């Protein structure tokens with residue numbers, strides 16, 4: 604039985620994703636062995652998918668970069684806050700110490 608290219612083209616996405624039944628798979632492979640048109644169709648499907656997933660990876664990497672940049676900014680902010688707080692505590696501790704020293708001297 605000769606299967607029409609239309610049917611194969613309908614099934615190709617399933618075959619490509621490996622979700623079609625074994626019977627369909629055998630049928631498609633049989634057709635692909637004889638039909639260059641459908642083989643080319645499968646090849647372009649491969650290319651399109653590779654490009655899309657590559658683009659996705661790129662945008663994901665960009666997202667991660669943005670996140671880490673944000674995170675670094677947050678880190679810097681909290682580090683600065685910590686440094687300021689420490690400075691404030693040290694200054695007030697010194698002030699208190701000076702006050703006590705003054706009282707003792709007086």
Ligand SMILES: [Zn+2]
Nearest residue numbers: 608638640641
């Ligand atoms: Zn065909």
